Amino acid sequence: MKRWQVIALTAAVIAAGAYLYYYRGFRFGGLHFGSGDKGGGSSESRGAAIQWQSLTRPDVGFRVDMPPDAKETQVPAYNEAGGSEPITMLYSSPDSDTVFAITWADNPPVSRVNHRLPELTLDQARDGMLARTRTTLMRESKNPANGYPSRDITARNSEGGILDARFLLIGDRLYTLMALYPSSNARREQDVTRFYNSFTALHPDTTLPPA
Numbered sequence: 001m002k003r004w005q006v007i008a009l010t011a012a013v014i015a016a017g018a019y020l021y022y023y024r025g026f027r028f029g030g031l032h033f034g035s036g037d038k039g040g041g042s043s044e045s046r047g048a049a050i051q052w053q054s055l056t057r058p059d060v061g062f063r064v065d066m067p068p069d070a071k072e073t074q075v076p077a078y079n080e081a082g083g084s085e086p087i088t089m090l091y092s093s094p095d096s097d098t099v100f101a102i103t104w105a106d107n108p109p110v111s112r113v114n115h116r117l118p119e120l121t122l123d124q125a126r127d128g129m130l131a132r133t134r135t136t137l138m139r140e141s142k143n144p145a146n147g148y149p150s151r152d153i154t155a156r157n158s159e160g161g162i163l164d165a166r167f168l169l170i171g172d173r174l175y176t177l178m179a180l181y182p183s184s185n186a187r188r189e190q191d192v193t194r195f196y197n198s199f200t201a202l203h204p205d206t207t208l209p210p211a
Contacts, residue, residue, distance in 0.1 A: 048095075050067055050094045050191055051067060051068060051094070052065040052066065052067065052194065052198070053065065053066065053067070053068050054198070055070060055090065056202075057090075058202055060088075060104050060173070061170070061173065061201060061202045061203040062102075062104070062175065062199060062200065062201055062202055063198075063199070063200045063202060064102055064177070064195070064198050064199045064200070065194065065195065065198035066090065066092045066100050066102075066195070067092040067093070067094035067100060068092065069092060070090045070091065070092040071090070071091060071092070072088065072089070072090050073088075073089055073091070074086045074087065074088050074089070075087055075089060075103075077105070077108065077109060085105070085108070085109065087103050087104075087105045087108070088103065088104060088105075089101055089102065089103040090102050090103075097181065097182045097186055098179070098180065098181055098182075098186065099178070099179070099180045100177075100178070100179050100195055101177070101178045101179075101180075102175060102176065102177050102178070102199075103175070103176045103178075104173055104174065104175045104176075105173065105174055106172055106173050107172045107173075108174050110124045110125050110128065110174070111169075111172065111174060116172070118149035118169050119149065121149075121169060121174070122149060122150070122151045122167050122169060123151075125151070125167045125174065125176070126140070126151050126153055126165075126167060129153075129155075129163075129165060129176075130153075130155055133155070133157065133163060134157060134158070135155035135156060135157045135161075135163055136155060136156055136157075137153060137154075137155050138153075138154045138155055138156055139153070139154050140152065140153045140154075141153075145166065145168055145196070145199075146200075146201070148168055148169060148170050148201070149168075149169045150166060150167060150168045150169070151165075151166070151167040152164075152165070152166050152196070153165050153166075153167075156184075160182070160183045160184070161180065161181065161182055161183065162180070162181040162182075162183065162184055162186075162187045163178065163179075163180055163181075164178065164179040164180075164181075164187070164192045165177065165178045165179075166178075166196050166199075168199070170201050171203075175199070177195060177196060177199060179191065179192050179195060
């Protein structure tokens with residue numbers, strides 16, 4: 001299997017982990033994207049600039065810039081009843097080491113079990129991702145993104161891989177934007193910022209359903 005395929009599958013697992021409530025019944029190992037080299041990352045990932053293209057999804061209310069050839073998949077997220085619910089993800093890999101991805105879910109389990117309270121929902125989504133990916137939080141920002149409740153985190157796994165994620169709650173829909181790198185040297189702050197800032201909500205008047 002090619003390295004980018006491994007990364008994409010890892011991103012899919014992360015997407016599911018972002019919405020979990022119970023820390024049981026769904027297990028996977030740590031991240032295994034990239035080579036695990038803590039010293040650098042490939043020259044390709046540090047070299048050529050990423051080519052971006054705008055993707056518009058009016059059916060799910062957003063527009064975002066991603067590298068070309070984005071693919072869509074679905075992954076399961078376990079709910080409070082012990083069953084599973086599908087979460088949709090778009091992901092794209094601009095090189096052999098890097099993945100950008102976005103997931104979304106309407107009224108996901110992590111929101112329901114927290115009575116749709118934004119702060120609790122975002123905290124639980126963050127904690128679920130860190131626990132399931134076995135990453136350690138390096139830094140976090142709680143500033144609202146475009147006026148919406150959000151969390152930005154950067155986390156690191158034991159092999160040196162870097163995960164950036166933005167959780168964004170707009171109405172009853174939880175979006176998660178992710179960027180995965182094999183090392184801190186391969187990570188580009190400007191690309192993460194470009195990815196985050198390109199996200200635009202197309203239906204910002206959506207309201208939360210009654211609790």
